Amino acid sequence: MVEDPQVTGLSAFVPIAVTTRNGVRESVHHGAVVALAADGRVAWAAGDPDVSVFGRSAIKPLQAATMVEAGLQLDDRLLAVVCASHDGRPEHLAAVRAVLASAGLSDADLANTPTFPLDPGAARAVVRAGGGPESITQNCSGKHAGMLATSVINGWPTVGYLDAEHPLQRAIVERINGAAGGVRGVGVDGCGAPAPVTSLRGLASAIRQLAVDRHAVHRAMTACPEMVGGPERDVTRLMQLVPGLMVKDGAEGVQIAALPDGRAVAVNVADGGGRARTPVTIAALRALGVDVAVDAVVEHVYGHGAPVGDVRSLVGAP
Numbered sequence: 001m002v003e004d005p006q007v008t009g010l011s012a013f014v015p016i017a018v019t020t021r022n023g024v025r026e027s028v029h030h031g032a033v034v035a036l037a038a039d040g041r042v043a044w045a046a047g048d049p050d051v052s053v054f055g056r057s058a059i060k061p062l063q064a065a066t067m068v069e070a071g072l073q074l075d076d077r078l079l080a081v082v083c084a085s086h087d088g089r090p091e092h093l094a095a096v097r098a099v100l101a102s103a104g105l106s107d108a109d110l111a112n113t114p115t116f117p118l119d120p121g122a123a124r125a126v127v128r129a130g131g132g133p134e135s136i137t138q139n140c141s142g143k144h145a146g147m148l149a150t151s152v153i154n155g156w157p158t159v160g161y162l163d164a165e166h167p168l169q170r171a172i173v174e175r176i177n178g179a180a181g182g183v184r185g186v187g188v189d190g191c192g193a194p195a196p197v198t199s200l201r202g203l204a205s206a207i208r209q210l211a212v213d214r215h216a217v218h219r220a221m222t223a224c225p226e227m228v229g230g231p232e233r234d235v236t237r238l239m240q241l242v243p244g245l246m247v248k249d250g251a252e253g254v255q256i257a258a259l260p261d262g263r264a265v266a267v268n269v270a271d272g273g274g275r276a277r278t279p280v281t282i283a284a285l286r287a288l289g290v291d292v293a294v295d296a297v298v299e300h301v302y303g304h305g306a307p308v309g310d311v312r313s314l315v316g317a318p
Contacts, residue, residue, distance in 0.1 A: 088117020283316030
């Protein structure tokens with residue numbers, strides 16, 4: 001039988017979370033988790049820690065680190081929005097425009113996919129004002145503003161800045177290749193930027209090093225977590241709860257977390273669902289001895305508008 005590359009490696013995933021409704025199991029989420037000890041070695045794993053993953057927006061700290069190392073200089077608040085999958089609230093849009101303005105650019109220079117804001121209130125405000133999807137309100141606009149500003153600083157073209165052969169995109173892939181122990185492929189992300197494929201362990205290691213080095217990206221994200229997501233977002237609340245913890249979510253059920261002492265976690269939910277990300281991340285951090293309450297950020301299941309269940313991790317610490 002000819003092996004289907006689309007399903008190769010499915011054995012890498014194991015049950016990592018369960019969703020209950022009114023005390024009855026409703027869904028089981030499969031995936032892979034890797035937890036790194038302070039010295040960078042694998043402390044434990046569920047599933048295959050070397051499974052290939054698109055890090056998606058979880059690689060934004062690595063993309064931003066490449067920009068900083070290429071000369072991008074921003075204060076913490078603005079650098080945090082470059083690392084963000086932001087809600088599209090007014091404070092986020094103001095920060096993105098400030099990054100663009102620092103390089104003499106405007107909204108018109110953004111080439112990311114137009115969408116409405118993630119924040120429901122911000123999205124409703126756009127509709128009430130007669131607006132529609134825009135690049136500035138898409139959650140990746142901070143990253144794109146940073147890419148554009150970095151290109152201006154280095155004299156690289158701003159038109160075509162998302163092309164895989166653009167000097168900045170080549171630098172980003174090269175940096176991730178070195179930090180993550182190899183790039184296994186490059187796709188196209190939802191926002192239009194190149195999307196590298198790494199191992200889950202490699203993703204955890206690369207993010208861990210930013211925290212250990214107390215890189216400017218780590219400082220910005222942990223100093224301004226509200227700019228990385230939004231006031232109700234799980235990544236923002238986790239960073240607010242655990243001093244020094246850098247957390248970043250990515251589409252299709254990816255999440256990373258890292259501390260300056262070297263402990264780090266990477267999660268990949270195989271079905272791409274986002275609701276298991278944070279319960280599993282919290283349990284994985286607790287298994288590493290990180291002081292975070294298991295119910296710090298609860299992923300509720302609702303029935304008729306009221307909580308009737310939740311999502312609980314099947315791996316890590318209870």
